[in-house]
Amino acid sequence: MLEVVIATGCLVLLLGAIGTVAQRGRAAAEAGVSASALSGKAQRLVDGIASELMNASSASLPLSPAAGRAAGQVDYRTVEGFDVVQGEIDEGPLRRIGRIPSPEDPNDGLDNDGDGLVDEGNVVLVLDTAATPACELVLASGVTEVLEGEIAGNNVDDNGNGLVDEGGLSLQWQNGGTSVVIRATLGARGPGGDVLLRTVVTTVHLRN
Numbered sequence: 001m002l003e004v005v006i007a008t009g010c011l012v013l014l015l016g017a018i019g020t021v022a023q024r025g026r027a028a029a030e031a032g033v034s035a036s037a038l039s040g041k042a043q044r045l046v047d048g049i050a051s052e053l054m055n056a057s058s059a060s061l062p063l064s065p066a067a068g069r070a071a072g073q074v075d076y077r078t079v080e081g082f083d084v085v086q087g088e089i090d091e092g093p094l095r096r097i098g099r100i101p102s103p104e105d106p107n108d109g110l111d112n113d114g115d116g117l118v119d120e121g122n123v124v125l126v127l128d129t130a131a132t133p134a135c136e137l138v139l140a141s142g143v144t145e146v147l148e149g150e151i152a153g154n155n156v157d158d159n160g161n162g163l164v165d166e167g168g169l170s171l172q173w174q175n176g177g178t179s180v181v182i183r184a185t186l187g188a189r190g191p192g193g194d195v196l197l198r199t200v201v202t203t204v205h206l207r208n
């Protein structure tokens, strides 16, 4: 019974997330997205990731990417409480935040959906990587393949931010994995039909 409730709750969240994205997509197609709306969307994405990772256990993070490299996804466990009998932290199921290809624009070097962005993706939150069916919440769509100003696959830091060939969502561990720098670039067509890009950076300090 519990499983059914969890599955239904997940479905409701999932449908809500998809509905929101679909609505925004329609509005964007009709009028174009203003620069400030796109900035807001990018800011909400990194803020959402930050508030999620704030509760992650730093011990659960995978090894830091090599120097000058960033991860496009992270698996982690959130801290659910403290077991006073065992004297240790209770951790939840393994979660994942990462960028995946958009269903409308598979990763083939072409702008399949004609939105002006090539191979853009979605950033999703997976609540339990072991659960079937998988429960994925879409945190944002229109996340570019590489971060603004970066050229993929040339082994050069084109935008001068210290990271080489980083993706449109890039996660960088700092201070021995007790903080994570989150960078994301979102793109969309503006009112004039030109493609707008907005990049937001924030650093989150893990509580545990």
Ligand SMILES: [Ca+2]
Residues within 6 Å of the ligand: 105, 106, 107, 108, 109, 110, 111, 112, 118, 119, 120
């Ligand atoms: Ca494509």
Ligand SMILES: [Ca+2]
Residues within 6 Å of the ligand: 105, 110, 111, 112, 113, 114, 115, 116, 117, 118, 119, 120
């Ligand atoms: Ca596209």
Ligand SMILES: [Ca+2]
Residues within 6 Å of the ligand: 150, 156, 157, 158, 159, 160, 161, 162, 163, 164, 165, 166
């Ligand atoms: Ca770079």
Ligand SMILES: [Ca+2]
Residues within 6 Å of the ligand: 150, 151, 152, 153, 154, 155, 156, 157, 158, 164, 165, 166
């Ligand atoms: Ca590059």
